[in-house]
Amino acid sequence: MTGERSPAAGRRKTLTHRITIGVLWAILTPLLILPLVAIFVFAGRGGWSSFWRTISLPDAQFALRLSLWIALWTSVANAAIGTFSAYVLSKHRFRGRGPLTILVNLPVAIPTVVMGTSLLLLWGPIGLLGRYLVPLGFRPMFAPFGIFLAHLLVTFPYMLGAVKPVLDELEITYEEAAYTMGAGRARTFFYVILPALKGGIFSGTLLTFAHSLGEFGATAMVSGNLRMKTQTAPLFIFAQFEAGQIEIANAVAAVLAVLSFTIFVFLLRFTRNPAREGA
Amino acid sequence: MKRKWTAETLLAIVLGAALALYLAWPSIQKIRKTRPRQDVLVVYGFSILGEVMNEAIFPAFSRQWKEQTGEDVVFTSSFSGSGTITNQIIMGAPAAIAILSHEGDARRLKEAGAVRTDWREFPARGVVNRTPFIILVRKGNPKRIRSFDDLARSKIGIVHPDPLTSGGARWAILAEFVSATRDPSGADSEDQRRGKAQLLGIWRNVVGQSPSAMGVRTQFENGFGDALITYEQQGLIPRPEGEKKVEIVRPSRTVLSEHIAVLVDRNIRPRDRFLTLAFRDFLFSPEAQRLFVKYGFRSAVDPSLDRTNPALADMPGAVTVDQMGGWEAANALVFEKIWKGEVLKELGK
Numbered sequence: 269m270t271g272e273r274s275p276a277a278g279r280r281k282t283l284t285h286r287i288t289i290g291v292l293w294a295i296l297t298p299l300l301i302l303p304l305v306a307i308f309v310f311a312g313r314g315g316w317s318s319f320w321r322t323i324s325l326p327d328a329q330f331a332l333r334l335s336l337w338i339a340l341w342t343s344v345a346n347a348a349i350g351t352f353s354a355y356v357l358s359k360h361r362f363r364g365r366g367p368l369t370i371l372v373n374l375p376v377a378i379p380t381v382v383m384g385t386s387l388l389l390l391w392g393p394i395g396l397l398g399r400y401l402v403p404l405g406f407r408p409m410f411a412p413f414g415i416f417l418a419h420l421l422v423t424f425p426y427m428l429g430a431v432k433p434v435l436d437e438l439e440i441t442y443e444e445a446a447y448t449m450g451a452g453r454a455r456t457f458f459y460v461i462l463p464a465l466k467g468g469i470f471s472g473t474l475l476t477f478a479h480s481l482g483e484f485g486a487t488a489m490v491s492g493n494l495r496m497k498t499q500t501a502p503l504f505i506f507a508q509f510e511a512g513q514i515e516i517a518n519a520v521a522a523v524l525a526v527l528s529f530t531i532f533v534f535l536l537r538f539t540r541n542p543a544r545e546g547a
Numbered sequence: 548m549k550r551k552w553t554a555e556t557l558l559a560i561v562l563g564a565a566l567a568l569y570l571a572w573p574s575i576q577k578i579r580k581t582r583p584r585q586d587v588l589v590v591y592g593f594s595i596l597g598e599v600m601n602e603a604i605f606p607a608f609s610r611q612w613k614e615q616t617g618e619d620v621v622f623t624s625s626f627s628g629s630g631t632i633t634n635q636i637i638m639g640a641p642a643a644i645a646i647l648s649h650e651g652d653a654r655r656l657k658e659a660g661a662v663r664t665d666w667r668e669f670p671a672r673g674v675v676n677r678t679p680f681i682i683l684v685r686k687g688n689p690k691r692i693r694s695f696d697d698l699a700r701s702k703i704g705i706v707h708p709d710p711l712t713s714g715g716a717r718w719a720i721l722a723e724f725v726s727a728t729r730d731p732s733g734a735d736s737e738d739q740r741r742g743k744a745q746l747l748g749i750w751r752n753v754v755g756q757s758p759s760a761m762g763v764r765t766q767f768e769n770g771f772g773d774a775l776i777t778y779e780q781q782g783l784i785p786r787p788e789g790e791k792k793v794e795i796v797r798p799s800r801t802v803l804s805e806h807i808a809v810l811v812d813r814n815i816r817p818r819d820r821f822l823t824l825a826f827r828d829f830l831f832s833p834e835a836q837r838l839f840v841k842y843g844f845r846s847a848v849d850p851s852l853d854r855t856n857p858a859l860a861d862m863p864g865a866v867t868v869d870q871m872g873g874w875e876a877a878n879a880l881v882f883e884k885i886w887k888g889e890v891l892k893e894l895g896k
Binding site: 337507 | 637765768
């Protein structure tokens with residue numbers, strides 16, 4: 269595929285090599301591969317016709333669509349906000365930059381349930397801001413917009429993490445050349461920096477999309493779990509599993525798994541080495 | 548650098564287009580046909596109600612409403628642990644009507660200002676349906692469990708709903724307590740000592756918990772534990788997975804859980820009030836009560852309906868919470884003082 273010979277190529281036939289590979293499979297099979305297999309086994313237990321029947325249930329369809337819409341909007345919004353934030357954090361020096369850099373990465377470390385709760389305590393009817401805004405008719409919680417807000421919050425670091433390292437490594441000489449040729453900040457950003465960031469933004473967007481598609485903790489707190497209204501695919505799966513409808517739960521889970529798989533295939537194929545190409 | 552127009556890029560575009568079409572499909576259909584005006588009613592219920600509401604009560608009411616007014620009503624619903632939905636409604640979830648597992652959650656909604664109408668003025672003091680607490684065991688009862696006393700034996704594994712979020716768990720604790728006392732109210736110190744010993748013995752054997760009665764049943768059906776303390780109704784409804792793998796043990800002394808319907812006045816817009824009240828009335832109507840009985844609940848409005856479901860065996864030893872001194876008193880004594888204050892602490896040691 270790549271044409272170049274990997275360093276391990278010479279040792280391909282040796283015993284240690286084979287043992288190493290065997291150990292990897294031995295670890296990953298029960299850890300990762302078999303659980304995924306189980307989903308598909310349970311999803312397909314009733315055969316294709318039964319799979320189609322479960323997957324075309326109106327609430328399953330609604331949940332899948334809602335999840336995809338939310339993931340789409342989250343990725344688009346995060347691509348813009350995340351790239352902008354990465355640019356400012358990387359290229360500008362200002363008071364509070366250090367703490368802010370740490371702060372924007374916090375959502376990775378804090379449990380998503382906590383992030384969801386924090387939104388509820390801000391925008392909900394008894395929340396810090398919601399107390400004043402909800403009476404005015406602004407009710408983001410228990411509505412799709414609230415789910416969007418939650419997903420934006422928990423996926424933010426992934427976008428930033430994909431873009432900022434590229435920016436940090438982007439050699440200053442390109443920008444300087446642009447400036448010396450008389451380009452302004454905005455022109456430099458759109459014609460010099462942005463093209464170099466293409467790979468980073470692309471992979472950040474796909475990562476955001478995939479994360480949003482599977483987000484559970486924060487969503488459970490802010491969505492209200494209303495079927496046909498605010499129930500996303502993961503919440504639907506959980507509700508069906510709780511109700512003992514394991515087949516329905518697994519049918520939707522299988523669809524999510526295939527979608528995520530597809531996303532990551534493209535992620536790996538298209539962004540094979542954006543950083544090296546960019547710089 | 549110029550990107551090559553590879554098969555992969557094409558595939559990505561095709562997949563992207565297919566996804567876009569899939570996402571836009573409902574809107575495309577909406578353009579083709581305009582839908583008639585619909586009334587929407589948001590109903591929250593505790594976990595075990597999901598099936599009967601979605602399959603029977605909602606369709607029956609929609610039919611009746613259509614006949615009476617010519618308008619369509621669409622139900623939006625959410626079913627989860629009683630404590631969970633109570634918290635969600637307090638936090639602003641848009642329910643117009645909620646059916647809770649016990650009066651304690653109804654009181655919390657009232658204290659939070661979400662509920663203003665007194666449910667005790669509804670038929671049967673707001674009790675939509677009820678069901679005694681029983682023990683679910685594996686088919687053939689291999690551990691020979693006959694009563695709550697047997698659950699305190701060694702080498703028994705119990706799965707239990709989580710009292711923090713599940714109303715069923717609260718009822719289960721009351722049932723466990725009352726199974727050991729001489730008088731249901733558990734007023735004298737000897738009864739309290741017996742009740743506490745029973746709770747200690749049972750809770751020492753709890754091997755798994757889940758946030759709702761529904762979730763814990765799934766856990767049980769997936770092979771965890773030897774016994775599950777739950778609503779009788781849960782043992783009666785057929786489930787695709789666990790059917791015929793479990794059986795019901797009806798203890799001679801247990802508690803009858805009473806499920807309360809409340810109007811969430813804070814969320815009812817004036818123009819929806821009529822519809823909401825009509826649905827509230829429907830819940831207590833003979834038609835709805837018969838449907839509840841068909842799905843394994845017992846009727847508090849008209850107990851004679853219970854005979855229409857042969858699976859509902861007589862349970863003379865099932866006491867109501869009123870016989871235990873009312874929800875508030877029973878909860879304060881059994882749950883707060885004895886279970887939380889003493890049993891949990893001793894188990895933690």
